[in-house]
Amino acid sequence: MVGDYVEVKIEANACTIMECQKRQNEIFRFIVRERKKKVTASNVDCLLIVMAASKPEYKEGLVDRYLLRSQQWNVPAIVIFNKMDEAADDFDIQFATERLKKIAPCFEISAKNPDYKKRFLGNGLNELKEYLKGKTALFLGQSGVGKSRLITCLSDGKAELLSNDLAKVGKGAHTTTWAEIIDCHHFELIDSPGVRSMAIEDMDIESLNSYFPDIFPYISQCQFSNCLHESNSKGCAFTTLDPGNVENQYLLSRLNSLKRFREELELTPSWQKKY
Numbered sequence: 513m514v515g516d517y518v519e520v521k522i523e524a525n526a527c528t529i530m531e532c533q534k535r536q537n538e539i540f541r542f543i544v545r546e547r548k549k550k551v552t553a554s555n556v557d558c559l560l561i562v563m564a565a566s567k568p569e570y571k572e573g574l575v576d577r578y579l580l581r582s583q584q585w586n587v588p589a590i591v592i593f594n595k596m597d598e599a600a601d602d603f604d605i606q607f608a609t610e611r612l613k614k615i616a617p618c619f620e621i622s623a624k625n626p627d628y629k630k631r632f633l634g635n636g637l638n639e640l641k642e643y644l645k646g647k648t649a650l651f652l653g654q655s656g657v658g659k660s661r662l663i664t665c666l667s668d669g670k671a672e673l674l675s676n677d678l679a680k681v682g683k684g685a686h687t688t689t690w691a692e693i694i695d696c697h698h699f700e701l702i703d704s705p706g707v708r709s710m711a712i713e714d715m716d717i718e719s720l721n722s723y724f725p726d727i728f729p730y731i732s733q734c735q736f737s738n739c740l741h742e743s744n745s746k747g748c749a750f751t752t753l754d755p756g757n758v759e760n761q762y763l764l765s766r767l768n769s770l771k772r773f774r775e776e777l778e779l780t781p782s783w784q785k786k787y
């Protein structure tokens with residue numbers, strides 16, 4: 513598995529894996545149909561969630577989906593807003609960053625132009641490199657957001673090979689098709705296409721609330737534990753929040769994601785998720 517530490521026996525022209533060390537953590541999914549756990553990588557210190565400021569369009573629901581996995585795997589995440597050199601007019605990086613401030617630090621990046629000067633956030637490329645020091649990080653993000661380009665940029669040319677695929681991108685084709693770990697001297701990066709599935713059908717609905725640590729304190733104040741947090745829900749803690757207040761807007765939009773995920777999880781009966 514990518515990220516594993518193994519003992520190898522080296523002979524004249526063969527290398528044999530003798531033993532695999534115990535994993536600190538695993539990046540996994542459950543395959544509901546086969547009732548099997550599928551591990552894609554191991555020993556990951558941090559998730560790099562990459563979102564594009566231009567195309568593919570930034571979606572709160574998507575970043576929240578990746579952050580949900582971060583909670584499930586118990587691996588801390590950061591969010592990278594890439595392509596800031598050509599950010600869409602309606603992309604509000606400050607709102608997006610503030611909205612996630614209790615969950616994950618955000619960075620303002622242009623992988624295409626490493627000299628890009630950050631304009632909105634305290635965190636740019638230098639801070640990202642500093643953050644990554646000594647860590648093994650795994651990329652998450654849609655096709656075309658710039659993960660491979662970012663690796664090239666962060667590796668200071670050590671990962672030249674990866675940029676070869678630049679010639680054939682543009683249509684959002686799945687250019688990276690294998691999982692690999694890239695040693696960038698001060699840190700290691702894993703670009704893995706296998707973990708990008710957006711489906712969350714395998715998640716445990718009982719854990720969902722706790723995977724939203726920013727809104728969990730409010731949820732626990734709702735009068736009923738099975739509160740649906742709708743505008744007509746009796747005793748709901750969210751109905752008393754003033755939506756004109758920007759802090760409440762962050763909470764309510766995160767709540768929106770939680771409600772959507774819950775609806776999605778309800779589609780798969782829990783008996784199917786016993787492994």
Ligand SMILES: Nc1nc2c(ncn2[C@@H]2O[C@H](COP(=O)(O)OP(=O)(O)OP(=O)(O)O)[C@@H](O)[C@H]2O)c(=O)[nH]1
Pocket residue numbers: 594595596597598621622623624625653654655656657658659660661662677678681682684685686687688
């Ligand atoms: N303008 C601009 N373009 C970028 C930036 N980063 C990447 N791109 C371009 O976006 C396209 C996709 O970049 P990739 O690095 O291949 O994207 P990826 O996330 O690795 O995509 P997959 O391997 O398909 O998952 C390429 O044409 C890049 O040159 C950026 O910061 N600014």
Ligand SMILES: [Mg+2]
Pocket residue numbers: 659660661687688
């Ligand atoms: Mg790629």
Ligand SMILES: [Zn+2]
Pocket residue numbers: 731734739740741742745747748749750
């Ligand atoms: Zn409620």
